Amino acid sequence: MTLAERIAGRRVLICAGSGGVGKTTTSAALAMGLAARGARVAVVTIDPAKRLADSLGLDALDNEPRLVDPQRFTDHGIEIAGELWAMMLDPKHTFDDLVAQLSPDERSRDDILGNRIYQQLSSAVAGSQEFTAIAKLYELDRSGRFDVLVLDTPPSRNALDFLDAPDRLTSFFEGRALRIFLAPTGLAARVMGRGTGIAFGVLERVTGVDLLRDLSVFFRALGGLVDGFRERAASVKALLADPATTFLVVTSPEREPVEEAIFFAGKLAEAGMPFGGLIVNRVTPRDGLDAEPEAVAAELRDELGEALADKVAAAYRDARLLADRDAASVARLRSETGDDAPVLVPQLGGDVHDVDGLMRVHQHLFGNTRAP
Ligand SMILES: Nc1ncnc2c1ncn2[C@@H]1O[C@H](COP(=O)(O)OP(=O)(O)O)[C@@H](O)[C@H]1O
Numbered sequence: 001m002t003l004a005e006r007i008a009g010r011r012v013l014i015c016a017g018s019g020g021v022g023k024t025t026t027s028a029a030l031a032m033g034l035a036a037r038g039a040r041v042a043v044v045t046i047d048p049a050k051r052l053a054d055s056l057g058l059d060a061l062d063n064e065p066r067l068v069d070p071q072r073f074t075d076h077g078i079e080i081a082g083e084l085w086a087m088m089l090d091p092k093h094t095f096d097d098l099v100a101q102l103s104p105d106e107r108s109r110d111d112i113l114g115n116r117i118y119q120q121l122s123s124a125v126a127g128s129q130e131f132t133a134i135a136k137l138y139e140l141d142r143s144g145r146f147d148v149l150v151l152d153t154p155p156s157r158n159a160l161d162f163l164d165a166p167d168r169l170t171s172f173f174e175g176r177a178l179r180i181f182l183a184p185t186g187l188a189a190r191v192m193g194r195g196t197g198i199a200f201g202v203l204e205r206v207t208g209v210d211l212l213r214d215l216s217v218f219f220r221a222l223g224g225l226v227d228g229f230r231e232r233a234a235s236v237k238a239l240l241a242d243p244a245t246t247f248l249v250v251t252s253p254e255r256e257p258v259e260e261a262i263f264f265a266g267k268l269a270e271a272g273m274p275f276g277g278l279i280v281n282r283v284t285p286r287d288g289l290d291a292e293p294e295a296v297a298a299e300l301r302d303e304l305g306e307a308l309a310d311k312v313a314a315a316y317r318d319a320r321l322l323a324d325r326d327a328a329s330v331a332r333l334r335s336e337t338g339d340d341a342p343v344l345v346p347q348l349g350g351d352v353h354d355v356d357g358l359m360r361v362h363q364h365l366f367g368n369t370r371a372p
């Protein structure tokens with residue numbers, strides 16, 4: 001089955017995998033290909049390389065998808081029959097938007113967003129990126145503005161952090177620490193008690209920070225958000241397991257990413273999440289490397305002289321070893337994940353940060369067929 005067939009009819013495509021294997025590049029090329037074929041597509045990128053961001057006209061500031069000017073592609077020979085929207089995820093901004101949406105009224109929203117304790121906490125939560133990425137995905141999905149969403153995933157050391165993110169946030173909100181704070185006789189209440197009140201009063205005079213007020217506002221406002229958060233985390237988690245969602249596991253042929261891809265595909269299956277297939281990026285093809293290195297050296301010796309011919313033959317031997325290693329990686333990935341026809345994208349020479357680079361990756365993802 002081709003990649004196009006595998007993702008046909010899917011509304012949410014999540015490109016997961018180790019850092020540096022080409023998730024961001026793949027996400028952008030995939031989104032471009034689907035938009036070229038007529039879909040309204042939004043791609044949510046995370047930490048795109050600056051040059052890629054520039055070539056898509058991405059702006060970090062608004063945290064909303066922007067329509068990519070189709071002219072950028074027309075100039076490179078591809079017509080966008082649908083629409084390509086792209087955004088760069090801003091985790092802190094996404095988390096603030098979520099709090100604003102879940103706040104029961106404007107006053108509690110302003111109380112919490114302006115609260116110093118919230119600001120510390122939200123930076124920490126947003127810092128994990130995984131939850132905010134899926135929360136944003138959920139929001140875009142609900143907006144109904146797009147036929148397909150493509151999500152690039154954070155450069156986490158472990159791709160699994162991503163699957164656990166909604167549960168981690170829920171358990172934070174349901175966790176002991178927060179319950180102790182929020183209970184009627186809990187720490188928050190006791191902090192408000194008289195003795196501590198006086199202590200905090202002294203603190204305020206010394207430091208100028210009204211910590212007591214910050215704490216009480218924070219806990220009161222947060223109390224109103226707990227249920228909303230729990231529900232949202234559950235919906236977000238449900239979106240990951242939805243039949244309209246599929247995970248594409250991106251990897252390079254190197255040993256560590258390959259092992260992580262195998263592990264991740266296994267975890268997806270275990271968690272009942274949809275596995276759409278493997279994309280093996282930066283593969284050195286074996287084609288054209290059939291001749292033995294010695295034969296290559298022998299053939300070149302007359303023309304190049306011995307020293308140079310040997311150098312060329314050595315480079316040729318290295319490429320062959322790399323191609324053999326890559327072929328072994330692909331074979332291992334096939335047998336361990338059950339995907340017997342992974343999509344292979346070769347190691348491309350030159351820059352893949354620009355529209356031309358995306359075009360080349362796109363051609364390998366979708367086969368050499370041109371978009372209509
Ligand atoms: N097929 C390819 N050939 C050559 N370079 C590639 C290829 N795919 C990705 N790259 C380059 O590899 C680097 C990492 O790619 P990126 O998409 O940012 O990975 P990730 O998002 O997984 O960290 C980038 O510099 C990108 O331009």
Ligand SMILES: [Mg+2]
Pocket residue numbers: 020023024046047048152153155
């Ligand atoms: Mg990336």
